[in-house]
Amino acid sequence: MPSTIRVRAIAGSDTTEVQVLIQHPMDSGFVKDKNGTLIPSHYIETVTFAWNGKPVFTAYWGPAVSKDPYLKFAFKGGKKGDPLQIAWTDNLGQGDATTARLL
Amino acid sequence: MQRGGSGRLSRRLPGGFLASLVALLCALAPPAVAAAANKVDPAADLQAFQAYFHAAFPTVALDDFANGPYAVNQDMRKQWEEIMQFPPYDFALDAGKTAFATPFKNGKTYAGCFPKGGIGIRQDYPYFDAKSGEVVTLDLAINQCRVRNGEKPLPYGSGEIAAIAAYMASTSRGKPFDIKIPDDPRALAAYEDGKKFFYTRRGQLNFSCASCHVQAAGKRLRGDILAPALGILAAFPIYRSAWGGLGTIDRRFISCNAQVRAVPLPPEDRTYRDLAYFLAYMSNGVAIAGPGARP
Numbered sequence: 001m002p003s004t005i006r007v008r009a010i011a012g013s014d015t016t017e018v019q020v021l022i023q024h025p026m027d028s029g030f031v032k033d034k035n036g037t038l039i040p041s042h043y044i045e046t047v048t049f050a051w052n053g054k055p056v057f058t059a060y061w062g063p064a065v066s067k068d069p070y071l072k073f074a075f076k077g078g079k080k081g082d083p084l085q086i087a088w089t090d091n092l093g094q095g096d097a098t099t100a101r102l103l
Numbered sequence: 104m105q106r107g108g109s110g111r112l113s114r115r116l117p118g119g120f121l122a123s124l125v126a127l128l129c130a131l132a133p134p135a136v137a138a139a140a141n142k143v144d145p146a147a148d149l150q151a152f153q154a155y156f157h158a159a160f161p162t163v164a165l166d167d168f169a170n171g172p173y174a175v176n177q178d179m180r181k182q183w184e185e186i187m188q189f190p191p192y193d194f195a196l197d198a199g200k201t202a203f204a205t206p207f208k209n210g211k212t213y214a215g216c217f218p219k220g221g222i223g224i225r226q227d228y229p230y231f232d233a234k235s236g237e238v239v240t241l242d243l244a245i246n247q248c249r250v251r252n253g254e255k256p257l258p259y260g261s262g263e264i265a266a267i268a269a270y271m272a273s274t275s276r277g278k279p280f281d282i283k284i285p286d287d288p289r290a291l292a293a294y295e296d297g298k299k300f301f302y303t304r305r306g307q308l309n310f311s312c313a314s315c316h317v318q319a320a321g322k323r324l325r326g327d328i329l330a331p332a333l334g335i336l337a338a339f340p341i342y343r344s345a346w347g348g349l350g351t352i353d354r355r356f357i358s359c360n361a362q363v364r365a366v367p368l369p370p371e372d373r374t375y376r377d378l379a380y381f382l383a384y385m386s387n388g389v390a391i392a393g394p395g396a397r398p
Contacts, residue, residue, distance in 0.1 A: 002197050006189060006193060008188065008189065019188065019189055021189050021191075021193065021194075023194045067347060068191070068194065070189060
């Protein structure tokens with residue numbers, strides 16, 4: 001199965017710009033399906049980013065975040081080729097992780 | 104002198120005769136032109152159609168019309184370029200690629216149903232099928248392939264069929280639309296039917312497809328910019344943010360019809376296929392850019 005995480009991290013002169021797209025249904029738990037039964041909540045709770053093993057960004061998400069969420073941020077430092085570890089976990093204990101190289 | 108005078112007179116005669124002949128021809132000309140306009144002439148229609156859009160948007164290159172509203176509005180284009188760094192249809196495209204390669208229960212795959220294994224052929228659809236005498240769209244061909252291999256047809260509009268069509272379009276990017284109308288009265292009738300549907304007003308709002316996508320192309324409809332009809336099918340299937348997913352040409356036709364408060368036709372209805380045939384033919388020369396992203 002292909003990764004659920006798409007990353008593009010570009011190292012600039014003094015900051016690195018990171019963009020990610022995560023494939024996830026992000027069900028809030030308030031939506032009903034065609035038969036009228038509730039779709040149980042299923043959403044990402046934490047997303048972590050670590051540059052060279054050092055955490056640079058942590059997000060605590062909830063049911064209000066959209067399906068297939070997109071995230072963009074920048075941090076100081078970073079040079080081409082550095083590893084960036086990305087991981088998410090959801091309320092059902094599922095998760096995915098990947099390591100990207102800075103461009 | 105007299106001789107010369109009569110000579111001049113006689114020389115003038117043929118000229119006068121010619122002038123009256125020209126006048127006679129001019130008098131005959133309007134019905135002759137009208138007769139030509141009544142004849143089905145797709146090539147002439149195409150020329151007039153593309154010339155209209157080139158005159159309306161002189162700075163837009165032919166291929167750029169595939170990008171719809173982004174071709175004609177700079178602000179939207181900037182936002183779109185930002186979005187396209189991370190195309191929202193990416194996950195669906197992966198799903199489509201997997202579905203396309205997954206064998207049916209009989210061991211065959213989609214590739215076996217299409218010329219060139221289904222790769223790089225989007226620009227040839229829809230085509231006129233001489234055997235059935237009807238227009239065949241890519242979506243219809245995908246389902247015909249499934250039925251021939253003993254599988255259930257997929258529901259039209261979105262989901263798996265859109266993902267498969269998106270993957271097939273992605274392998275055809277950059278190839279210009281190459282729709283042919285064979286010299287067959289049934290093909291010309293299908294073209295005429297599509298053209299008629301495009302220009303006919305319908306619904307409570309009394310809009311035709313052309314009201315928005317020809318007359319008002321590039322103008323605002325609430326917060327949206329209306330896409331020019333030229334090249335409008337080149338980016339399908341599209342990921343619409345409003346849909347939160349991929350949708351096919353059928354889905355767009357149906358929602359457009361519903362928005363003008365007309366009763367939409369069922370997906371892959373014969374008339375919708377004829378409409379797609381007409382629109383794709385009008386876009387001959389525009390490179391495939393699907394799948395696309397739209398607001």
